Amino acid sequence: MKSSQLRSRTAADIDSQVAKVLRGLGNPEPPLELRLVRELLKLDRSFYNTTDDSLLRETVSRLKVAGRQILKRPTILRDAISASSLKALYLPDQKRILLDESLPPLKHRWNEAHEVGHDIIPWHDGMMLGDTEHTLTMMCHAQMENEANYAAGRMLFLGDRFIAEANASTPSLKHVRQLSKAFGNTITSTLWRYVAQTHIATPLVAIVSGHPHLTKRHNGFDPLQPCRYCVESVAFKQGFGSLTEIDLFGVIVGYCGAQRGGMLGEDDVMLPGSDGNAHIFHFETFFNGHEALTLGVWLRRHATRLKVTS
Numbered sequence: 001m002k003s004s005q006l007r008s009r010t011a012a013d014i015d016s017q018v019a020k021v022l023r024g025l026g027n028p029e030p031p032l033e034l035r036l037v038r039e040l041l042k043l044d045r046s047f048y049n050t051t052d053d054s055l056l057r058e059t060v061s062r063l064k065v066a067g068r069q070i071l072k073r074p075t076i077l078r079d080a081i082s083a084s085s086l087k088a089l090y091l092p093d094q095k096r097i098l099l100d101e102s103l104p105p106l107k108h109r110w111n112e113a114h115e116v117g118h119d120i121i122p123w124h125d126g127m128m129l130g131d132t133e134h135t136l137t138m139m140c141h142a143q144m145e146n147e148a149n150y151a152a153g154r155m156l157f158l159g160d161r162f163i164a165e166a167n168a169s170t171p172s173l174k175h176v177r178q179l180s181k182a183f184g185n186t187i188t189s190t191l192w193r194y195v196a197q198t199h200i201a202t203p204l205v206a207i208v209s210g211h212p213h214l215t216k217r218h219n220g221f222d223p224l225q226p227c228r229y230c231v232e233s234v235a236f237k238q239g240f241g242s243l244t245e246i247d248l249f250g251v252i253v254g255y256c257g258a259q260r261g262g263m264l265g266e267d268d269v270m271l272p273g274s275d276g277n278a279h280i281f282h283f284e285t286f287f288n289g290h291e292a293l294t295l296g297v298w299l300r301r302h303a304t305r306l307k308v309t310s
């Protein structure tokens with residue numbers, strides 16, 4: 001799963017909308033309280049349950065601006081929500097955010113910020129629910145989703161504040177976990193952002209996988225696709241882009257124990273660079289009970305060039 005880059009002009013527009021919200025809240029300290037964001041923007045929030053859809057039916061019956069099509073065919077909205085991709089929804093005419101109650105609460109935070117993103121991005125106005133089935137599917141349009149996710153990240157990580165704090169210490173998984181706690185966001189989303197946006201001169205890679213130890217793997221483990229996500233920093237892509245996720249997972253397996261949670265291990269490992277040199281990275285892996293989170297940080301070039309083996 002790779003997220004595509006926004007045009008810099010688009011990103012700057014969204015940055016300024018998010019900055020306006022943060023200013024409106026007096027540039028608060030982390031973690032950002034989404035309740036205050038909702039109050040500032042006069043947004044409402046409710047939860048829906050995909051097994052008990054009474055709230056949905058009520059909401060659908062109150063959709064006035066959204067148009068004839070939906071009033072005639074209320075199942076469109078319900079169908080869209082039951083389609084597995086939809087975990088949250090924003091109804092602009094009601095200024096209401098709907099969140100899927102069945103998801104773990106930690107996911108609500110990101111989903112809610114994403115829907116706030118749709119609210120504050122001016123050109124999303126009116127594009128969310130039109131009066132044709134076609135415009136309803138626009139709701140899931142990849143570009144808009146990307147933009148709303150970008151806005152969510154800028155908001156939950158308080159603009160440039162996260163980048164500044166991350167860059168103030170040497171990169172480590174411990175620091176990622178501290179930042180995750182301080183900003184109130186999941187370790188996974190924090191790790192992702194850490195690798196993609198901070199310490200830009202240092203090659204960094206993050207891997208999210210199942211438990212790497214042979215005795216702890218899930219039945220569905222696929223050796224050809226061992227990682228759930230693999231996020232490479234720009235510097236990593238430039239210097240080590242030819243390494244596959246299978247290579248990287250192999251490195252992780254090399255030092256991880258079978259612990260049920262917490263740190264699984266760490267090691268200095270040698271990786272081949274695209275420059276023909278060997279490089280030393282520090283890798284460390286933490287298991288949160290569901291996912292193994294790995295951070296690999298470039299340390300230095302190794303003194304010897306790689307031998308070509310036949």
Ligand SMILES: [Zn+2]
Pocket residue numbers: 114118139144145148
């Ligand atoms: Zn969306």
